[in-house]
Amino acid sequence: MAEKAEAKVAPNTEGPNNQKKAGEPPRRAIAEWTVTILLLLFGITTLVQAFVIPTGSMEDSLLIGDHLLVDKLAYSPEGPVSKYLLPYEKPKHGDIIVFRYPADITQTFVKRTIGVPGDRIKIVNQVVYRNEIPLKEPYVYHKSGMMDPYRDNFPSEPPPYTYDPARDPLLRDMLEHHVVNGEVVVPPGCYFAMGDNRDNSLDSRYWGFVPLDNIIGKPLLIYWSYDATTEQLTDASVGATVGHIEDLFLHFFTRTRWNRTFKILRGFPDKDLPKAAATPGTNQPGVSTPAPAGVPPN
Numbered sequence: 240m241a242e243k244a245e246a247k248v249a250p251n252t253e254g255p256n257n258q259k260k261a262g263e264p265p266r267r268a269i270a271e272w273t274v275t276i277l278l279l280l281f282g283i284t285t286l287v288q289a290f291v292i293p294t295g296s297m298e299d300s301l302l303i304g305d306h307l308l309v310d311k312l313a314y315s316p317e318g319p320v321s322k323y324l325l326p327y328e329k330p331k332h333g334d335i336i337v338f339r340y341p342a343d344i345t346q347t348f349v350k351r352t353i354g355v356p357g358d359r360i361k362i363v364n365q366v367v368y369r370n371e372i373p374l375k376e377p378y379v380y381h382k383s384g385m386m387d388p389y390r391d392n393f394p395s396e397p398p399p400y401t402y403d404p405a406r407d408p409l410l411r412d413m414l415e416h417h418v419v420n421g422e423v424v425v426p427p428g429c430y431f432a433m434g435d436n437r438d439n440s441l442d443s444r445y446w447g448f449v450p451l452d453n454i455i456g457k458p459l460l461i462y463w464s465y466d467a468t469t470e471q472l473t474d475a476s477v478g479a480t481v482g483h484i485e486d487l488f489l490h491f492f493t494r495t496r497w498n499r500t501f502k503i504l505r506g507f508p509d510k511d512l513p514k515a516a517a518t519p520g521t522n523q524p525g526v527s528t529p530a531p532a533g534v535p536p537n
Contacts (some may be wrong), residue, residue, distance in 0.1 A: 286312055290337055292304065295436055296440035296441065297434050299436075300335070301458075301504075302499070304464055304466055304472065312456070313328060330451075331508060332509050334457055336449070336456075337349045337454070338453045341406075341450065342446050350432035350434050353433050354443075355425060355430060357424070357425060365386070378507055379435055380438075389401065390437075390438070409448075429448035430448060457504075460502060460504055461500065463495070464495065
């Protein structure tokens with residue numbers, strides 16, 4: 240009891256330079272660390288967001304199992320003061336964007352910006368034309384070896400296999416109200432986005448435009464990449480989760496793609512596109528004899 244009492248009165252009898260004792264209860268340190276951790280967590284959730292790539296729609300730019308950090312400030316609405324302090328911008332041609340899927344905002348998608356407000360977009364034999372200029376896109380892959388009359392010659396009448404009750408109203412609105420002279424015209428406040436794996440990407444060709452308000456941000460870097468399957472990353476059942484944890488435990492070092500760890504991600508601006516105009520149907524690898532396609536992309 241004496242020691243406790245002495246500890247209470249000691250700060251009042253000692254000089255100000257001697258009040259901080261080694262044995263003093265670390266309340267201040269705990270409080271400081273608590274505030275620091277809270278600020279860090281606030282900063283992480285406010286400034287960046289972790290995101291994992293579950294499908295191959297952005298191959299080979301982004302692979303299944305790539306874990307990204309997403310810059311949430313890049314496309315944020317400008318404030319009266321913050322617009323002078325923070326690097327706000329609008330999505331540009333070639334930017335990779337992370338956004339809430341317009342047909343179901345509980346899902347998060349990642350695609351590349353192809354059209355910005357006012358752009359006129361069409362696809363002829365797999366070649367994207369923007370404002371009547373054919374694009375030679377070095378990041379694009381055609382892996383199916385088949386030509387699809389709707390996917391590869393757009394806009395046109397969508398086949399039955401593309402129908403989905405959630406996205407069909409958005410698709411119909413685009414095709415019925417935003418097509419002029421055979422080209423999709425991107426409306427104000429919206430963007431036309433496509434996956435780099437053009438034969439297997441559920442993108443603006445199937446559900447219309449991405450509203451600016453749906454855009455979460457743009458990827459900064461790949462902080463970890465693990466060779467996993469879509470099923471492992473999307474199946475939330477207990478059995479699948481346990482199996483994925485077991486797989487990580489057994490194969491973490493061998494299936495981690497170390498060469499992709501901490502890889503910086505950048506867009507592909509217009510100035511970096513090859514200058515030579517593409518010849519329709521010949522500018523991309525993997526193009527072969529036209530064949531019917533009956534499976535919707537993921």
